[in-house]
Amino acid sequence: MLFNKLLCTMKLLYSFFLLSIFFILQVQSVWAQGATTAAMNGTVRDQSGTPLPGATIIAVHNPTNTQYVSTTNTEGYYNIQNMRVGGPYTVRTSYVGYQEQRTENVSLALGQSARVDFTLSESSRELGEVQVLGERNDVFNQDRTGAATNVSREQIERLPTLSRSLQDFTRLTPQATGNSIGGTNNRYNNITIDGAVNNDVFGLSGSGTPGGQAGTQPISLDAIQEIQVVIAPYDVKQGNFTGGGINAITRSGTNQFSGSVYGFGRNEDIIGKAVEGPREKADEFKNYQYGVRIGGPIIRDKLFFFTNYDATRVTEPVRFAPGSAESQIPLSAAEQVASFVQETYGYDVGSFGGFDRDTESDKLFVRLDWNITDNHSLTLRHNYVDAFQDSYSRSRSEARFGNNAYRFNSKTNTTVAELNSRFSNNWSNNLIVGYSRIRDFRETLGQLFPQVTIFDPVGTLVFGSERSSTANELDQDIFEFTDNLTYLWGKHNFTVGTHNEFFKFRNLFINNLNGRWEFNSIEDFINNRPARVRATYSLTSDPRPAAEFNAAQLGFYVQDEYTASDRLKLTLGLRVDIPVFPDKPARNTELENDFASIYPGLRTDRTPSGQLLWAPRFGFNYAPTQDQTLQIRGGTGIFTGRVPFVWMSNQFVNTGTILGTIDVSNPAEFIPDPGNQTAAGPPVQTVEVNVINDDFKLPRVWRSNLAFDYTFPYGIVATIEGIYSKTLNDVVYLDLNLVEPSGTLPGADNRFVYPSARRINPDYTNIILLDNTDEGYRYSLTGQLRKDFANGLTTSLAYTYGKSKDVNSGTSSTALSNYEFNQIVNFPNDPQLEYSRYDVRHRIVGNGGYTFRYGENAATGISLFYQGQSGLPITFVYNRDLNGDGNIANDLIYIPRNQGEINLVPVTISGTTYSPEEQWAALDALISGDDYLSDRRGQYAERYGGRMPWTHQFDVRIFQDFYLNAGENRHTLQITFDIFNVGNLLSRDWGRQYFVNNNANELIRFAGNNAAGAPTFTFNPNTRIYNVSQFDSRWQGQLGLRYIFN
The missing domain is CATH 2.40.170 (Maltoporin; Chain A)
Incomplete structure (x- = not known):
């Protein structure tokens, strides 16, 4: 068994762990932030900026009434770990002789520590509780160091x-x-x-x-x-x-009991037609997702x-x-x-x-x-x-x-x-x-x-x-x-x-x-x-x-x-x-x-x-x-x-x-x-x-x-x-x-x-x-x-x-x-x-x-996602094994400057024979039409040095909410319509997506060595550098229906 085989190793490591704990305790050490929870920290001071040690902090997660209690140290600083992500939270602080202060609507982000500071006024100078509205900030956060x-x-x-x-x-x-x-x-x-x-x-x-x-x-x-x-x-x-x-x-x-019943679906009736060749409708298909969720208190x-x-x-x-x-x-x-x-x-x-x-x-x-x-x-x-x-x-x-x-x-x-x-x-x-x-x-x-x-x-x-x-x-x-x-x-x-x-x-x-x-x-x-x-x-x-x-x-x-x-x-x-x-x-x-x-x-x-x-x-x-x-x-x-x-x-x-x-x-x-x-x-x-x-x-x-x-x-x-x-x-x-x-x-x-x-x-x-x-x-x-x-x-x-x-x-x-x-x-x-x-x-x-x-019974929303990207990297290689190392299609091509630098031989493709001159004319035009290949004439192609064309994709969601009152609670009926690759909906030339099998284009075929031992090659004049993805280039729609109760 694995654990028996690891026993000796684990004993040594466990000893290391215990020694580490002992060392940390000796220097009175503390805290870490997890990837499943959030945290909150801050200071409590009076109006002159003097720290207030011993001030009480109570943070309440309103949906569950979960309370987190802490007190400030001699620096007036507090830190609460392992808190529920989300919110809203209500955070209160109190100190003898000072007016209590409360911050509402605090939301905690996953893996981050929210900074909530308080400045208290003496009770004799303030009447009533001071309330502050908090807000979540994922950018300006002291825990944020890297991307x-x-x-x-x-x-x-x-x-x-x-x-x-x-x-x-x-x-x-x-x-x-x-x-x-x-x-x-x-x-x-x-x-x-x-x-x-x-x-x-x-x-x-x-x-x-x-x-x-x-x-x-x-x-x-x-x-x-x-x-x-x-x-x-x-x-x-x-x-x-x-x-x-x-x-x-x-x-x-x-x-609070809450839940949702939902369903999403798409088929060939809400998808665009082919972007190249005949404007054919997509073949019949079905894609349905449905489910239910419910949550609430047991106690x-x-x-x-x-x-x-x-x-x-x-x-x-x-x-x-x-x-x-x-x-x-x-x-x-x-x-x-x-x-x-x-x-x-x-x-x-x-x-x-x-x-x-x-x-x-x-x-x-x-x-x-x-x-x-x-x-x-x-x-x-x-x-x-x-x-x-x-x-x-x-x-x-x-x-x-x-x-x-x-x-x-x-x-x-x-x-x-x-x-x-x-x-x-x-x-x-x-x-x-x-x-x-x-x-x-x-x-x-x-x-x-x-x-x-x-x-x-x-x-x-x-x-x-x-x-x-x-x-x-x-x-x-x-x-x-x-x-x-x-x-x-x-x-x-x-x-x-x-x-x-x-x-x-x-x-x-x-x-x-x-x-x-x-x-x-x-x-x-x-x-x-x-x-x-x-x-x-x-x-x-x-x-x-x-x-x-x-x-x-x-x-x-x-x-x-x-x-x-x-x-x-x-x-x-x-x-x-x-x-x-x-x-x-x-x-x-x-x-x-x-x-x-x-x-x-x-x-x-x-x-x-x-x-x-x-x-x-x-x-x-x-x-x-x-x-x-x-x-x-x-x-x-x-x-x-x-x-x-x-x-x-x-x-x-x-x-x-x-x-x-x-x-x-x-x-x-x-x-x-x-x-x-x-x-x-x-x-x-x-x-x-x-x-x-x-x-x-x-x-x-x-x-x-x-x-x-x-x-x-x-x-x-x-x-x-x-x-x-x-x-x-x-x-x-x-x-x-x-x-x-x-x-x-x-x-x-x-x-x-x-x-x-x-x-x-x-x-x-x-x-x-x-x-x-x-x-x-x-x-x-x-x-x-x-x-x-x-x-x-x-x-x-x-x-x-x-x-x-x-x-x-x-x-x-x-x-x-x-x-x-x-x-x-x-x-x-x-x-x-x-x-x-x-x-x-x-x-x-x-x-x-x-x-x-x-009104009080409806809302309409729209959201947009856009992604534009330079084309994915591609490699240009020979078809077959040129250098004799036993590996097929791993040899990067040499990009010829002229026909004299590539020994083309006649080739027959689908019943049509192409002469070396015809092949070179097509190959030369293809090289000249591609920025990368034209810049590398007289040199070897680099691994993944080429790029497919830029791609642009817009995705949109439109949703309609209808609010329904059920006693003291409000239920929601939501209808959504997602449109992916909206550009193609507007023009068949927009939103195109491209691919090359395995990101490697076998551009030129090695046809073997001639009698003098020199390599010969063929080129298919119908070759493309990349292909258009017929399915991914089409716009697609998806209908959704959701009922939310709480």
Whole structure:
């Protein structure tokens, strides 16, 4: 078991933790701020500015009547930790001989401490209680040092959202692009909900959250109270990311019963027509989301509940059916194959006509909040998600039969308990314990059968069980423990804490287990003349061996937050992260012997474990002027993340001792039995091996920022913020079995090339080493304006310029793919520092909203979101392997200045033959028409150096509220209409979205070497640099209906 294996390590670390606590107590230390709660601090003084020690502060959370009581210290300073996020709060202060003062309508933001100061008058000089209206300020806040974006519940309810996802609101962050934050791989983000990890820590989902491959969100949006995105938080509690941290907290019940029933939907009737070619209407589809939430008291002022059920039902057609106008494959070809397979092998290939694919998810969220006493509160919540998504695709030239589809299933159970305690005015503690159980697996349709691909002149036909899905399962168990002890001493807030995550993984993935057959024509298939077969089989007693391993990431930290004055706050902290891998991959002694003279010490049974990764941090917040209209903030520090555990899983499977392969050209005959594929021929003698440097370190960056916030007249807030991150440790993949280059190409493109015998040892295909690099950096400069108007209008507009460079962007889940698809010019084992796949460059983001209130029974509102961005980065590479390193489509192109610098040969495409002159005319025009390519003539393309065109997208929500009186309560009937990509609604040429498959354009095809040994090339005159996304470029509408009661 993991915990037994970690026992010795944990004893040492626990001793370290206790010693840290002892040290902190000796210096009377204190406090830390969490990612699930808020805080409040301030001073109480008399009218001459003299501090009033012993003044009583009572903050009451009005919806639950939860009270937080504190008294000021000798400095007249108070600090209340672990408070409920939101509000409104009523804050009262009293002191003997002085008039009581009260501040109303105070709202607390997630992860921030609100400053509420009081100036009291003597009782003899004032009559009646003094009341002040408070307001929430997410910008001018002493806890704000680095870049952060808070999204309130009001914004969640008012802004347009297509998928009702976290990503629809993290896009409000100026430095974010899609799921990437700060120009970094989205796998390097950390996502928490109620303080508990909610990442796809294994790293297979594009959304970065559990269930992403099943097309589901990790939690219902109606269960979310507030969202926070942080990029450079110098609070050492925040960790496990080198990109961004996304923190969300959930709703809770109050003393008033309230709830909502809602539904949202869209279909082909409220979506635009095709933006290119014939103005065709979208195919029939359905996308419905509906649910209910309710919360209230179980025992007033003491025990509260909140629950939410949310469902999504999506049905989409699969296009390009054989015989249809959009497919080049005739119906007769599909019928011929289907009937032959049924009659000969008794196998039903499934549908080849109209076919729908479904996506479904059901989410259930339950939360209990218990005010045990005035000083102790407990939260217990559970989130359940059950989802599936059908995966099935066809194209104009490829027809997949129904039983080649698969269903991705995902089920997640997450339980979190949080205990907040206040032992005195000075001492408080926050304890979070969580457990997640995630089960993902693929399910093939029909009976198990080998996958068969027929490359016929009419097109490609594919049937049988999908080759990557017959053995594809992932089990994850995650336990986490977080504790933060805080104490107030004078103007110092000291923190001592720990955050620990324990993982247990079982990953079953065997490609081609059922066999993968290829035929060159339908005729060859019927006559049983296969061209190739590939299959994978187990070398162990287990026919379906899985990678099973445990891991942990432990974190310990201490911190001092010093409020030097009302205008200056300093933060200094130290964090240490410790990766632990108690399990080791199988040892391959044959590999060790084969490479003993070249790589002494090379072993497969090593993993990095027990390293102490130190992360000091410093932050500051300073208001130079007494009126605090100017705020200067910033800091510097080290941030340690985690790697996707799939990158570690590769080492446990690909040791060369677990899986064997079959790869036979022109085998004797087709074998329909999926369990007898080894009979196709002798096993391949070569294997792929994955190893890791035993000194490998988790991703780490040194990040610094400096920002200026200024309030202009009329409440306009301007921000200028710069962020710079230097890579300390990142990933790089090398092939230890690749020989040195043997020469260079003749001509203008004189890159190094490799010999045909490119393997050091021919018994191995690749030996992929996962190692570290310290090359890389990213920076951004952001300017932002905000303004909230008293009449209900809110606005924000930001521009960001950013640049990111790395040596490997880590875009894949497998070691081999991360190596072979990392584009280079000369040496794949020495990739150069170039642009990152996640480079931002230019981004403009804005939002605004206004609510018209008329009479007592209705209101109309409109909100707008705008995003403008320079096109996503793209790479230009050759099709096929130009330099002979064994990797396809990883060679960056040389951009010729004239026809003499590229040896074009005739090519026939779709029955038309193009001469070299015709090809060059088209290629030359394409290069001249692109700014990047034209500027790089006579040079090599850079990895991700090109850009797609700018994109502009406007999204709008219009809502109509009708208020209904029910006794003393007011209910609301709300109708919403969201319009996404409004530009396309106005013109078919506006709002266009672009894509390039894998962000890599195989612009020029390497056609082989001529008799003189010089490379020859072909170019398709019909080539585009990028494609227009026909679906995403259309406007889409979504209708919503909600009934709110309270």
